[in-house]
Amino acid sequence: MLIRTMNRKWTGLFLGLLALLVMPFLSLEGLSFSGHVALGIFSMAAIFWIFEPIPIHATSMAVILSQVLLLSDQSVISGRLKLLHPEGYTAPAFTQFYGTLANPIIILFLGGFALAAAAEKYKLDRNLTRVLLKPFGTRPVMVSLGVMVVTAILSAFMSNTATTAMMMTVAIPIVAAVSRDDPFRRLIGLSIPVGANIGGIATPIGTPPNAVALAALARQGVIVPFSTWMMLATPLVVVTLLLSWWGMCRIFPPRIERFELRIDSTFDRSPRAIAAYTVFIVTVLLWITEKLHGIPSGVVAFLPLVLLPAMGVLEKKDIRGFSWEVLWLVAGGISLGLSLQQTGLAVWMVGQVSWEGFSTTGLVVLFSLVGFLVANLVSHTVSATILMPIAISLVLPLAGGVSAALVIPIAAIGIIVSYANILPISTPPNAIALSTGLIESRDLATSGILVGALGFIFTILFGLVLWPILL
Amino acid sequence: MSETISILCVDDEPDVLDVVVRELASLEDTFPLETAGSAAEARECLDRLRRDGTGLGVIVCDHIMPGENGVDLLVAMAGDEQWRITRKVLLTGQAGLEATVRAINRAELAHYIAKPWENRELLHVVRRQLGLYIAARGLDPLPYLRHLEPGQAAALLRHMSDADR
Structure with missing residues (x-):
């Protein structure tokens, strides 16, 4: 080995x-x-x-x-x-x-890191989990839905990995008490990574492949507002999340009658915690309302970067704790994309194959399929980074200068990559879920194939039917 | 590939060693349990671990034993680069104040458990110490996750990012 x-x-x-x-x-x-x-x-x-x-x-x-x-x-x-x-x-x-x-998309992520760090530091993530889970009650299938929904919401704004780590450590001690042969253990063990992987799609800062897609579009002069991405991605996230939940409850039907996921934590009411909540809410509101005030999300993202350290919410060690390597990873991809375009390499590569007879939809299906397969084996970000410059060169002439015709295929490819979660190594949330011992590799494969198929089908479907209406 | 991390239990009374091993048995699928009936045997075991390149996360050691006593063994380990960061736990009913102070000051004793101990107390302590060892070594926590205390696991996982594999 x-x-x-x-x-x-x-x-x-x-x-x-x-x-x-x-x-x-x-x-x-x-x-x-x-x-x-x-x-x-x-x-x-x-x-x-x-x-x-x-x-x-x-x-x-x-x-x-x-x-x-x-x-x-x-x-x-x-x-x-x-x-x-x-x-x-x-x-x-x-x-x-x-x-x-220092690309605006990198700064957008940096702002997201600052918000996530503040949320974690003052246990906003745990407390939100407690509050949001309550309405789901104690029926095991509903608890599973609650876990998936809450994980997805959190991972839309925090990293998928950090969200999974938090949810797992909250859930494990309680789920571990459930009988070993009750499929409910596996249902919960899978609900968390599935929720995290799908939830990341919802916002531009949810997961790095989104940034890769947005950066590729920005290089062509197409700036996609935060709210526009959410408008496209959120319905897709909701539909695939619900269907995944439904399917997983069929495959892993819980036996216990009642389950309560109790979380001991109370909202921190110290001035710094309140400051953290306020900055979080204001930033997210400004992101969502980008179209009303016109301040780009990459500019808004600098607000938490200034305010949180200024108010002492984030200290030096918290700033050091950001996942800087993720920013380097994405920046390298953006940089590579620059040369692919400037030297004419991307156009040349695309020209090596005769694409005649391929419609935009055909191209998206092909690239998504390749991206999906590759992303199961390598990092999602890497898969998106390698494919995106080539995909955009292909789609560009077909788009004929219409920005929606460029956004839809590129967003679709970037999103489908995030649905590639069949193997333990496909994403860190999967690796974490597996290492808790609640689930086995084949459980991940089962849920991964289900979620992957749903994600693939619905992304293409939404891209054809719903997104053209929304854009 | 992840590194193997062992646990070493040293006690001259076979009955006590039995109880210790039984209490820690649930960890054995991830952390091999080594046992020794004396400090000399423990040293042999350490030599073997050194040869195999296996790490030692925690040593659970009695104090009063025939031959070299437990605290002296721990102090010697603290002076050895290889075992310096091994978490050292004293499990004893008879260590006097002087020996205990020596263990704290000279061997950086991590925890003291007085015999007789409460059910699962030892398991709880060893799990915690394993978490601290993994944190100190900066090891990837995933292979050991299922045995760590949830709070500790959360802190260890914080260093992972979406770009990790």
Whole structure:
């Protein structure tokens, strides 16, 4: 096992570096020299992200470095750049690549991190869980629905992983008392990761693949407001969540008559906690009402970033505790997308296959299928990052300058990636759920196939029928 | 692949060792239980763990034993780089004040359980100490999650992000 892991890592490292070095010396027809260089970087990134010889965020950092060194105005080969790029590639300022770290979508996520950190610190997440679960009563199937709904709501604003960790540690001690052969244990053990994985889709800050899709759209000049994303994604989340719950209750019918998920916690009423709640509510309200006041969500996101530390709600150690590596991961993807477009690589790649006869729907189904399969094996963010620049180049000419015609397919692909949760390694929430011992791998596979199928079908359906009306 | 973390129980009375092992049996699928009837046997066990590259999360040790006593063993372990961060628990009815103070000051004793102890008290303590060991080592908590105290598990999981695998 260890040897196989080592081999995989070394193979990945070797292949990735080989791709980076060899690609620029090939002469592929129709591809510029800078396109060859970009192809080398893209291949290295894809291989590294999939084989993981180095951590995935380190790969993103390596992508930005390679771009600065090979494709920017500060390129090490800059003296010979004109020679090497005879077709007249204008090397972008290196600050463009560095700048991806301050992309409005990255700042949007950073604002989300600040809110989530404040919510966790003052146990807002636990208290909301307690309050929101109450109306669901004590019938086991209703408790399961409550757990799924609450997890989904929280994970729409916090990370899927943090939400799962919180819910699991709340639920395990109580569920552990249920008889071992009662399927109810598995029902709850699955309700949490399923709720978290689906809930992340609901808002732009819910999960990184959403950011990848939004960044790809923004690069084409299409800015999707926070509320617009929610308007598209929330009905889908509600429908797939309810049907998943219904299906899971059929597969894992509870035997116990009554179950109470008691949570001991009270709302913190200290001034700082109240400040945290206020900032949370104000920020979310401003995000949802973006269309009324016109302040972009990426700007609003800076509000909690200033207010929470200023009011002492978040201390230095809390800021250090943000998942900075997630931001690096997404920024590297955005940066890579820049070069794919600027060097003409994306258009060239798309041109290698004859897409004639493919409708936009056909393309979305194809890309979603590939994205779904890949995302079960590698990180969702990585899967979206690799596919998105290619998908958008394909869809762009078909959209004919209509922004809705661009938003629908790209959002659909980005969203379907989040429904890929069949294996324990598909997402961290799955890994956490499995390690609690409440469920087994095959339970995850069962729920994963059910939820994945529902997500796939309904996303395509909504994209065809509902979204065109909403946009 | 996750690292194996063992638990070592040292007591010269086989009956006591039996009770200890029975109380900790539920942890054994994840944390192998090692037993030793004396400090000398414990040292042999430590050598074996060192050779195998197995970590030692917790040692539960009696004090008064024939030969080397428990506190001396713990102090020696505290001076050994490999066992310095192993969580050290004294399970005894007869350690005097002096020996106990020495264990706290020189061996960074993590917990003292007086014999006879209450049912499940030992299990509770060992689980907590395992959590602290995993936190101190910065290990991925997932392989051990099912045995950790929920509060601790939540704190350990906080370091995971959506980009983790």
